[in-house]
Every structure is written in C-alpha cells, then in structure tokens.
Amino acid sequence: MIRTPAAPYDTMSPGELGNPPGWWGMLFLVFTEAALFASLLLSYFYERANAVEWPPAGIEKPELILPLIMTALLIGSSITMLIAETAIKRDSQTGLIVGLVLSVLLAGGFLAMQGYEYTHTDFALGDSVYSSAFFTITGLHGIHVAIAVLMGLVLIARASLGHFTARNHNALRNVSLYWHFVDLVWLFILASLYISPHVL
C-alpha cells in the first residue's frame, strides 16, 4: 500500500522535531576541531614536560592583562551571539542584526588585540619550543576566529535581506554553535598557555 503522508513538519512544531542534518554536521565538525586543538594542547604540555625551564631562560612568564581583555571580548561576542539567537526566536529582526553586528565587532576586536600582542612579544617564532608552540596554537585559533567573523558577516548580510524567521534560522544556529566552540577553545588556551605557567 502506498500512501502520501502529511509532511510531518506541517504538523510537528519545531520544538518537537530533532535537529536538522545541517546542525548535526556542524556539531561533528566541532568535534573534529576540538580533537585538533586537544592534540595541539597535549603536545604543548608534552614538550613542556621535557623542558628544564618553562618559559625558557630569557622569556618572562606571560603577562595576563592583555589576554584577559581578549577573553572578555571573545566571551562578550558569545553573549551577543546568544542575544542574536534569542532575538530571532522572538521574531525580532533588529535584535538579530544588532546582536550579530556586536558579535562581529567584539571578535574583530579580539583579533586586533591579538595582532598587537604578536608585535609586542619579546620572542620570535623560531626562538624556542615555547615560542613555536605559542604562535602556532594561538595563531591557529586566531584563524578560526577570523573564519567565524567571516561567517558572521555573511549572516549579517542575509539577515538584512530577511532570510531568517523565528521558525527557521538554521544557518544562525549552526554558526552560533561554531562561534561558541571557538570561544570555548580560547578558554582552554588561556588556561594552558597563559595562566598555567604562573600556577604550575
């Protein structure tokens, strides 16, 4: 017997449906990226366990003010992203766009400060394992933030064209998942590269 069922999405509310395939795809991308950063951070600690002195002689322990400001900016951008998502769920286009713009600006600010940080270290990339790890890990993370910013800009463009509704804003959900992940990775980097030399 062949039947043509009523398309379920007409009768099930979005809350009743599971996440769409695109969201799951982003989730697994996040998992694999998490494994990449985990491998790099574990490498950092492995090399550090071999070292006699950490940071090596001639390098000061990492200063904390700049990284903490950068953290505030990035966490802030996560909060504004959350605001954007909450806004569109209430059908507020303005709230969505404001949230997105703020997120992009805050993340952009993070990158600017990272640029400043890079030009003011007292070590260069190839000086030591310490400096090698510092620039490689924070650099890779910075690239991820830049990608997030690009995605945010695309979302702003689409939002201005009215692509998103309360019922359907899947692209925003997916980007937001990535965004929060990148910010979470930063917290691990902060703890490992910046704070732990002071504490361990």
Next chain:
Amino acid sequence: MATLVERLDRTWEAPTGAWSWLTSTDHKLIGRRYLGTAFFFFIIAGIGALLMRIQLALPRNTFLGPDTYNGIFTLHGTTMIFLVSTPILFGFANFMVPLMIGSRDMAFPRVNALSWYIFLFAGLLLWSSIFFGAMPDDGWFNYVPLSGPEQSTGRGIDFYLVSIVFLTVATTAGSINVIVTAFKMRAPGMSVRRIPIFIWTMVVTSFAVIFAYPALTAANILLYMDRHHDTLFFNPTAQGDPLLWQHLFWIFGHPDVYIIFLPAVGIVSTIIPVFSRHRLVAYPLIVLATVAIGVVSFGVWVHHMFAVGIPDLTNSFFAGATILITIPSGIQYVAWVATIWRGNVIWKSPFLFVFGFFVLFLIGGFTGVMFGVIPIDRQVTDSYFVVAHFHYVLFGGAIFPVFAGLHYWWPKMTGRMLHERWAQLTFWFMFVGFNMTFFPMHILGLLGMPRRVYTYNDNIGWDALNFFQTVGAFVLGFGVLLFIINAIISTYGGEDAGPNPWEANTLEWAVNSPPPPYNFVVLPVVRSADPLWDPPTPEGEAEPSALELADGKETYGSSILDAEAERVLPMPQDSPWPMFLAIGALILAIGLLFDLLPATIIGIAIATIVLVAWTWPPATKEEAMTL
C-alpha cells in the same frame, strides 16, 4: 496524471553530458568514482610494490637505486593506506548506505561531491611529486628528525604533509556525511536494532575518523611549521622531542587501521548471512564488538613504540589494551562461524573471498597478539616480520573483503554479473600469490632482515626467500589483472543481473540494478532487520506501507533512535560549487607546499567566495528549510 516513475524521472535526471557529470551530486555516481579512483591508486601503488620486489629478488641488485626505492616504498604505503583502503571502503559506503537505509541520497550530497574532488586532487598532488623529482621518502609514518628541515632538504616531505592534510578534509567530510545520513535519514521503522551491520561499521569508523585524524593533522602542522617557518617542535638540539611526532602519529595511526578494518568486516558480516542463507547470529554482540573496537583502538598506540625506550610500566598498560582488543574480533569470528554452521552455504565468489579473509586475518591476528607481547615485539618489530603481519591484516583483513564486496555489489552497481568461474580463478591466484609473497616474510624477519631496505648482502641466507616472494608478488598481481579483465568483459557483455541475483536481505537489493537516480520509487517502511527476507503478509492483513514522495528532489528525514519520519529533506540540484571549492583548495595547497604566497591567497579567496555562494540559500523557500 503522470505515473510516479514519470514524475520522479522529471526531477531526478541522470547526468547527460560533461557538465552534468562534473556537477552531479548523485551518491551512486560519486560512489563509483571513489571506487574507480581508489582502484586506480591501488594499481599504481601495486606496480610500485612489484618494482620493489624486482629490486629485492636478488641480493645487491641494481634495478632501483636507494633514493628511488625509498621513494617508492613511501608512496606505496602512503597510497595504500590513504588513497586506497579508506577511500575504497567509503566508496562502497557512498553507494550503499543511502540504499541500505531506504533513502535517496546522503545527508549532504554536495559535500559528498566535494569529498571526491578533494580525494582525487590530493592523490594526484602526492603522486605529482615524482615529476618534481621529489618523492617523499621517509616511509608512510614519516619519522622525525629524518623528515625534518635539516635532514630532508627537498620538497618530498612537503608533498606528503600537504597532500595528507588536504586529503584529511575529504575523509573528515565523508565521515560526517556518513554519520548524519545514518542518524537522520533511515527509513521509517529502521530502529537501532534493525540497522544493517555495514551501516554500524561505517558509523563507528566515521566517529573514529573524526577523533583520530586530528592527531595526524596536528603532527603535520607542527612538522610543516618546523620545515617552513623555523619552529623547533621536533628538534632535539633545541629541547624539541622527536618522540612527540611518534605519539601524535600513532594516536592517529592505530585507530586508522581499524578505520580500514571495520568497514571491511562490515562487508564480511553483510555477505556471510546472504551466502549462508541464515540471518546474522548474535547481531547485538557484533554491534557491541564493533563499538568496542572503535573505542579501545584509541588506547593502544604505544605498541608501535615499544622499542623506543619508554618505561616498562607504561608499555605494560598498552600491551594489556593491545591484547584485550583481540576479544571483539574473536566475538565476530565466533558469530560468523555460528551463522555458517546454522546455514546452508552457497560457495559463490563473494563468499570465497570472505573465506580468504577469514584465513588470512586469523593469521594476521595471531601475529598481532605476538606483537602485544612486548619482548617479542621488540625482537621482530621494524623487520620483515611486521611487514608480514600488517599485510596479513590489511591486505588479508581489508582488501580481500573489498574484493568480496566488489564481486557482491558489482551486479547492483552495474546491472551485470561478473563471470563466476573467472572470479573464482581470480581468488585462487590472489590467495596463493598473497601467501607466497607474505608468508615467508615472517621467516625473513626472524632471520634479521629489517624493513625498508633497498638491498641486502649475498652471504646471509636471505636470497632464496626473497626471490620466492618476488615470484609470489607476480602471481598476486596476475590475480588482480584477472579481476580487471573480468570487470571489463562484464561491463560489455556480462549477464544481466536483475534486482537481486544473490537473493540477499538488505534494501539495496529491492531496486533495479543499477538503481534509478531516485533509488526507490516509493520510500520503504521497514519492519525487520532483513527486510527482503520478511515473510509475505498474511491474507487479509494490510501490506506494510511505503511512502510516496515524487514531486521535487526530496527524501525523508527521521529521528535518530526510532527512525520516525520527521521531515521532508530537499536534496540539492546539480551544483558546480563542490568542484570549484576543491579547485580553490588545491590552489591553496599548492601555495602552502611550494611557499607561493600568491597561490595561498588566491586559494583562500576562491574558497571563501565559493563557500558563501554554496551556503547562500536557493530561491525556493522549501529548500531553505533545511540549510
């Protein structure tokens, strides 16, 4: 009112013409491309092996110089692992997963197309190293410091690093695709207990890819930085540690061999019930065993490093895990024997190859247990004994099932049968040739012959065995040639297969051979684990329902555990974006490999633009629903 088939034909056109072929997102076409491309790499890496065997046939031979030999063994291993084994199995997955779950395509058809393009480009990039006179030549695991900036001054290693990371994008994308497809697109009624075993193995494999490949990527990034940007990660004179490379590599590398092995045994578990005419015994335990292998495979990697000088206490933990991982394989062996025991076996070529696998992987498994015994490992690792071991488990344990799969699914993919007697001949040449080539290697290893040697002295007793092995290699190669001939003949004049020549039990056999672009005219609803063996509906009862979805390029999405129909999923039209993105990524890869900043920038620019175009919603609102 047009018939269902007419309506479907309108929206699901088969590719006609070059542009249509290049932009197609049909999983069946992409699956066949994967299989063809991987088989092509299999042949060229196999020819590399034959060249090596010619060089080793005689002591102090001058057929190949050391640099060429070392490049060839590196390309051979790297290709067989990265460009043959995994892609060929993902090729089967691509073709069969949507069919086996009663769906019309993968969850992300365009990403699927992208994966193949990247696989092709990455493989060609790696092999192009020959034309630059820069074959990577430090083996497929590429140990530092030999592969570092001071020791390997040419570009060979860079070809390896960049091609592999490039390829990783394809493998990872493919894995995500498999998982989401298996999670969200199963036929209504295909609950967790009814999922075909091949799907299970592909899902576990894909999770392993997601968590294991990043360790390799991390290692490759660090070595790339050492080689191109003067970092010191692996430089022992600057407090860097060469062993870090080994840890990262093997944290990836050991799960990787299970990434290869699991889909292969998934094929075995698919074929045995069909040719035993008995459902798979202990299906739940096999599923648990599959998951157990996937998980435990992450905890054994140091067994590749037992000889590096790590303290015994640490080594012992990994020896325990290594020995433990035998058990899930044992579970499967007993379940297979039980299935065969209770069934009525039909010895057709797919089953013959399964028998070959059964014998060869058993041998490989035994030497594997020996390698778990740390002192024995330290005696025979890095010798021809380990070369024997891993060929038994990778060739015997994965390539034989691949050939089983090729013979089993050939009718479904092409609509024609392979010639059966010819196929059995293929098997015997391969089986005998394989054992002739690789069994004596156990002995050579015990006699002290290290691996990766381009020649050997003539007064130490290795001559006869080496010569014998070379003969065996050509017997094996001849077997493969027989398959190729069989394939060509079948394509042009093989017997018509019909939908289900093997009287099999899973959904791919419910449709024509080859399947139409839309797979199923009506989407099935499943009520058992062996849908095609279900007894006929008793008189008076309603037939199980099937779902009609014929006005638009669409399939169903369902819930993860119970497979309840959830939503209609629009499938994309043909798209050029995957090809363009792959081209942009290739340009980026070339920029990174050759230190060409303009190429790097152009590659990034193309990739960015294409990605925006790709993810920009299409005009119709319905399609926008699921982006």
Next chain:
Amino acid sequence: MQDETRHSRAPELKRIHRTSTRTTSIAATTLPGLLFLAQQSGLTSALDPKGPRSELIARFFWALLALAAVIFVIFVALFLIGSAKHNPGDQRLHFANGTGVVSVFGIAIPGVILLVIFGATLWALNELATPASAAEESIEIVGHQWWWEIHYPDHDFTTANEIHIPLGKDVHVKLTSADVIHSFWIPSLSDKLDMIPGKTNEIMLKADTPGIYRGQCAEFCGAQHANMILRVFADNDDTYDAWIANQQADAGIPDSDLLERGQQVYFNNACMYCHTVAGTSSSGKIGPDLTHVASRDYIAAGMLENTQGNLAGWILNNQSLKPNNQMPNFVMSPEDLQALIAWLESLK
C-alpha cells in the same frame, strides 16, 4: 531458484573444499619446515638464540606459535565443516541464540587465554629487566648515518662498526644517535632498542655461545639504512682481553717508506678532518675511527669485506658503492693509492 542453488552447490562445494583443504595442508607442512630451516642453517636468527634475552623471547614465541596453530586449525575446520553442513528447510530467519556460544567461545575462553598471555608478558618483562649494576662491561654506541660509533668508556678507546663482548657476562650498552633515529638490533642475542638523538637508551647484552653475531640498523634512517650493519664478537676471556689491549694501543709508527708515504697521502688528502687515528694528529669525528681499521673484517659498516680491492674502490668511488654517504670520492695517483692502502692495512 532455491532448487537451482541446491543443485549447483554440491559440485561447487566439493571442489572448493578439496582445494581449500589441500592448500591448508600444504601450508601446514611447509611452515614448520621453513622455520626449522631458519634454525639450523647457522644464520643469524631470532629463533637460534645465543644469549639469554633471545632465548627467553624465542621460547615465548614458540609457545604462542603452537597455540596459534591449534586455534587456526580449529577455526578453519569449523568454517569448512560448517559450510558443508546442510540444515534442512529455510534457515534465513531462523533464530540461533548466538549470545551463549559467542560469550563462551568469543569472550570467556579467549579472555582467559589472553589474560594468561598478558601475565606471561609481564613476567617476561621482569625477567629481562637486568639492573645496570650487574654489568661487567660497558659500551656506548652512537648511531650515525650510516655507521656505528663505539666507545668503551672503561678502557678509554673508540672504534667503529664492530663490538666485542666478553662471553657469559652482562654488558651494559648505552645507545644514542648523532642525527636521526636508528635502532640497535642483534637478533641472535637480544630484542632491539632505538637510538634517538637527544636521548640515551640502555640495554643489557649477554652472549652464552662464542661466535660472531650480525645486526642491522632497524629504524629507517635514510638512503643507506640498508647498509648499516653491526657485527658483535662474543669472545672468551683471553681473546677479549687481547682485543681490548690492542684497541687501547695507538697506531704504530710507519716503519717503511711505503707506509710513510701512505700516511703522508692520508694527510695530504685531508682525511684527518673526518677520521681519527690515535697516535697521530688525525682527530676528526665525522667518520669512523680508523686507528685499528685493519683489525675489522668489513668496511663501510658491514657492507664490503675489508680487502685491498674494496678499500681502493671505497676511497676512489664510494659514492657509487654507497650513494649519499658522507665521504666524498677521492682522486689520487695509483702509487699514492697503493701506499695509502698499505698504510691503512698496517692499522691493525
């Protein structure tokens, strides 16, 4: 279709059974034959142990091999017999309770066997862990691309590519590398251990039977990995003491015109920048120590026998014998070459 397949099964089946059984029997008889060969020929073999480490490992190996053979025969037999077995009726949806069988034969029994193997592994590790304090001799080996630098710290001399050890005594060997990862492996005596730059690994070596034991570098180390061979001489006490005394001596002073000319040629060609000859001003550390080169059976790290012809070929054209090795080819007149070789041969 059901009938057809039943009919076609029988002859097909018989043929495959015959072939499978035949192949398996051939394999089963050839295998022990080959292994026996490995043991008897007087060749270097891990299964022909000449020291306690290899002895222990070989015994463990044989035990596992026997166990493997038994399990192999059982499983293959079950597969073949199971395939031949006919169960009447349609078995496709027949429910066989696999859980019991699999749990016993797939989990419990293998679990016990594997646990025993693991226990034996731990025991073997313990047996092989000889403390360094038990050593009666000490050697330090540094791996190079593609030769072995050898020091005897207690006797204060350096040599290359060949070690002598006193019979029946524990020798403490320290291993490291000057460039890439190499591996120290003498299968007749011991399991292998890697030689890693920046790290020192240690192993205890002992031989119970006098003889010459061969080893090769067992970690791919570049172009000439295949030609990095090490020879181990297990000497009784007198021979050993004599060898030590000889190695400790400086090179003799040339006592003929030919030898003097040879030594002059050596210095004229700047050989001293890479090689050491104790007792002269030649103290290069890039290549093997040549103080007693004539006492060694092989040159080029076990690749070529130490003959006049090979020495000449090596000096003039080593790049085609061992491509990419670090020594360049040399050009010199035949008379100079002859003198040089005579002098090198005097360095016993």
